[in-house]
Amino acid sequence: MNRQLTTFLGFMAGWIGRRQQLVIDYLLEENRVLKEQFDATGKKLRLTNAQRRNLAIKGRKLRWTQLMQYANLVKPETLYAWHRRFVQLKYTAKTKVKTAGQSRMAAIRELCLKFAVENTGWGYGRIQGALSNIGYTISRTTVGNILRAAGIEPSPDRGKESNWKRFIRTHLSVISVADFLTTEVWTLRGLVRYHTFFVMNLARREVHIAHIDCQVNGQVMAQVARNLTDAEDGFLKGMEYFICDHDALYTHQFRNTLKSAGVDVIQTSVGYPEQNGYAESFVSSIKRECLDRLIFFGEKSLRKAVSEFVKHYHGERNHQGLNNQIPFPQAPRTKGCDGLIVKSERLGGLLNYYHRVPDPDEPPENREEVPEAA
Structure with missing residues (x-):
């Protein structure tokens, strides 16, 4: 019985295998015919x-x-x-291909968030109107849905909150920042640490070196405060805010002197140097580009290096925060690419500036005058 069953199963397996092979042969022949037709017409299989x-x-x-x-x-x-x-x-x-409608909605969403962040007093209707001015027509409900999805509150609540970045941007023209930087100087007494105290006008990116010395204390800083707030030529004239950190040298007398001149002293939070980012950026620049690349022998050499860098910083160095412009350009400029390229060196070539000298034979109307400092 088992032998008969085995024989039968073997027969069925062979029969099924032959039938499958016949199907495979047919499909192969069908594929060959289709391929020959494509080749005959010159078309490619898509x-x-x-x-x-x-x-x-x-x-x-x-x-x-x-x-x-x-x-x-x-x-x-x-x-x-x-x-x-x-x-x-x-x-x-995987990169998803956006349709025209999706791209349009993404642009609307981005503009809604931009308008709400930059204008805390604008409600849903005001944002809707601003969008219609530039060709986007949506409902107030859509504006509200977009802002709520991004976690932005309605206008009354949004206006009550402020942040440091908005404060700086709003009061840029009346803000000055300050900080200290230290430099090691070789003297007859050996290696001495010098302190350089500077103040910066944010709107103009103008840096004023208020004091350089190895001895800095409360009395010195009090005199520095009186110099900065002098009614005739004080650097803080017209300023309303003075941003600094919690250094002990900003004594009570120093802050009172500034306050009596109408300048409010704002001390940044402890452990957040980014709140005084402009001053920190200047410290990083002067150290990286100048002070860390020199060895100083005596106070005079330090003062000269700092003075030369400040001149370079004002009149020869492009500032990314000012659209890559020079705050107080001094060298003449020409339009186009005509004229002789001249290299100006400071500190033996440590600080370089390249500019073109106008051709004396060129008509005056083709020359570009250096704009006055704002």
Whole structure:
């Protein structure tokens, strides 16, 4: 009985195998006919990504010799290349193609957030009107949904809150910042640490070196405060805010002197130097570009280096915060690329500035005058 069953199963397996082979032979012949028709017409087979993916998955399960025998539409190398690409796409970020409507809505969302952040007093209706002025028509409900999704509160509550960045931007023309920087100087007594105290006018990016000495105390700082607030030529004339850190040298007398001259002293939070970022940026620049690259012998050499850098900082150095412009340009400039290029050196070539000298034969109307400092 078992032998008969085994014989029957073997017969059925052989019969099924022959039937499958017949189906495979038919499909192969059908693929060859289709391929010959495409080749005859000169057309290329256009497959979608889904079709390529399915062929790659199915083909990857077969051995190379089987693909060489059965693959007619594409080469085995192509199937393997498709498979590798689809595997890579699984583990890489996919770029979604935005439709025109999605791109338009993204632009509206960005403008809504921009208007709300820059104008704390604007409500939903005001933002809706501002958008209509530039060609975007949406409802007040949509404006509200966009702001709520971004965590921005309505106008009355939004206006009550302020941040440091907005304060700086709003009062830029009446703010000055200050800080100390230290430098090691060789003297007859050995290595001595000198303190340089500077004040900066934010709107003009003008730096004033208020004091350089190895001895700085409350009395010295009190005199510095009187010099800064002098009614005739004090550097803080017209200023309303003075931003500094919590250094002990900003004594009670120092702050009272500034306050009596109408300048409010704002001390940044402890551990947040970024609140005095403009002053910190100047300290970083002067150290990186000048002081850290020199060895100083005596106070005079330090004063000269600081003075030369400040001149370079004002009249020869481009400032990214001022649209890459020079705050107080001194060298003449010409339009276009005509004229002789001249190099100006400071501190033996440590600080360089390149500019063009106007051609004396060029008509005066083609020369660009140096703008006066704002």
